Amino acid sequence: MSIKAPRGTADILPEEAAKWQFIEENIKDVCRRYHFEEIRTPLFEHTELFQRGVGDSTDIVQKEMYTFEDKGGRSLTLRPEGTASVVRPFVEHKLHGSPNQPVKLYYFAQMFRYERPQKGRMRQLNQFGVEIMGSADPAVDAEVIDLAMTCYRELGLTSLKLVINSLGDKESSYRHRQALVDHFTPHKDEFCSDCQTRLVQNPLRILDCKTDQDHPAMKTAPSILDYLNEDSSQYFEKVKSYLTLMGIDYEVDPNLVRGLDYYNHTAFEIMSEAEGFGAITTLAGGGRYNGLVEELGGPETPGIGFGMGLERLLMALEAEKINIPVDSDLDCFLVTVGDEAEKVSVQILHDLRKRGIQIDRDYQGRKIKAQFKAADRYHAKYVLVLGETEMERGTINVKEMATGDQEEVSLAELAEFMNGKLLRRK
Template identity: 65%
Template sequence: MSFQIPRGTQDILPGETEKWQYIEQTARDLCRRYNYKEIRTPIFEHTELFLRSVGDTTDIVQKEMYTFEDRGGRSITLRPEGTASVVRSFVENKMYGDPNQPIKLYYVGPMFRYERPQAGRFRQFVQFGVEVLGSHDPAIDAEVIALAMEIYRSLGLQKLKLVINSLGDAESRKAHREALINHFKQRIGEFCEDCQARLEKNPLRILDCKKDRDHELMMTAPSILDYLNDESRRYFEKVQMYLTNLGIEFEVDSRLVRGLDYYHHTTFEIMSNAEGFGAITTLCGGGRYNRLVQEIGGPETPGIGFALSIERLLAALEAENISLPVGKGIDCYVAALGEKAKDESVIIVNQLRKAGIVADKDYQDRKVKAQLKAADRLQAKYVAILGDDELDRKVINVKDMNTGEQTEVPLHSLVEYLKERLR
């Protein structure tokens, strides 16, 4: 019986994993520079957490969650996104009591959504995200957006577009909600079943519909920007001012509502403009959620964050023909000829590794010529060749694979010799 990988998942093999590690390390280093700390939450949570936070009118909750009953009869869901888990942890661990506010966090890990697999979209995918909890300052909105943009820029991406919008505060959203209902209700029968169900529950979700996005009423729908009260308008203007001062170009799109119910005020997406990237151009999305902590049972605490898909990021790099500077090859391959030399090579490789040198040796009992070919395939910078005669004389031959030059080195000096040349 043969087994195949489940649909919508992927194996990331050596040669590719190095790219993932480089991306993750770049993002981690930037987060450290911005003073964000890593948080790790469970891969599954109680289903109610996502029902309350993500919203029961969203596609994620209605169609995409992996939900099951555990042996205790509890409803459990594999996390479809990262924010709800981070906020749950913030509340449960009383991080709001920490004197260092706001709390600035980042995470990286797999998420799960049951949706139709397509280019750049998987049922198990990896998100890198940040969350800031405890600040009403529009400057933190700009900082979060700047961090997201900096991750992409640091990896070499150039063809990017930042789109922002404001959903306003509760008062603004309420006025806009009523305007949307009045706008759509006379012809709601022309829309899909999901939109019809959302009309009274959450009409803002209609604007996020993929099926009816070209309907004429979508084009003439009331803009949230026309319903922002003075406070919300000033807030949004501040965010735009900070972005401008930071030299970050952006476009305002009043139809940008995002796919989750917990957003208020600032929302944003970063898209790829690379030719041939595909119909789905969004790389990253995020926004402010000032009522989510309270919804999950904590004190009234503002928050903002974003999440990016590493799979989508890799696709964007490919679209722009960007090669990541991932380390290739090893530092030294130890080739041995003779029984005593083979035994000694185990010790030599161990010494090299302890000294921080990337080293390997033959484990297939191959001839020296075959070992040299193996070293070439591994892209070894140096090959240390040891025979029983060299071992008796306590020396080893080191070959520079770039120049072909070969040097006899005392065995006790091999580590220092290689460290000097690798430096």
């Protein structure tokens, strides 16, 4: 019986991994320009972190977490989302005490959610995200959105839609919550069991329900925008004005609530409108989470961030027919003839690699013709041939595959010679 990858997981093979590396390097460069620094956090955390940080009423906590007990009887959970996992070290290592505020962090991380696998939504998913903690300036909200849009634009995506909303502050949220309870209570028995529970725990979650999304009561539900107090309304207007100043188009959707309990004020999603992308169009989403740092034991510290699914980013690039430039050509392939040449090849490979040259050789004991075929399969730019004649002369034959031109080069000068050749090609 052959063992296959678990359901909801996928192997990223070398050819695909090269595309991931290209995307990640582009995103890292955007983060550098926006002055974000990388953070790396554990794959698993204490379960309480997500119960408190994400919220007991969310589907993630109630249905989707991979939770287990270790040998010490502690309840641990594989990381289902990024924000709580970044806020925890922010509090633990007292980054809020750094003189450089706000703290601007980014991460690449694997997340784990037990849900029905489908294209672009796996049980093990790869995510890029950013978090800014330490500023309540609405310009920060706009900057985070701008960074996400820049990541997509610089990879070539054009069929994008930005949707934003305001969830208001605590006062606005409380008033809206009461209005939702009054509105949905008469229809309680018509809703799914999850929404019946949400009506008590967090009625805002009802607006995010996929089962009851077509219920007539959803269309007439009270809008949060009608319950924003003056401060919340002014905050949202500033965010919108900054987006306009940056030339970023957006739509306001009062039903956009996101799937996590910690959000307040600005919430947003970026969607793909590319033809054939699929029914689930969301590429990235996030928002402000003032209060989460305090919930996890830190001082009062405002924060905002987003998560971007890398599998869905690759899907969007494919839907828009954007080719990722991946150079898989090999700089040099070393062909050897005879036992002595094979021994010397070890030092040649070592010396050239130390000089930054990409080179490989045959390790299957093939004849010279088969070695040249291997060089072709690797798309080698140059083939270096070392045989008995070359050994006697202290030279090596260098063949440029694109032109067929050949030169005999001293072994002592080979590294400098190849660096010059490859530098001109680049």
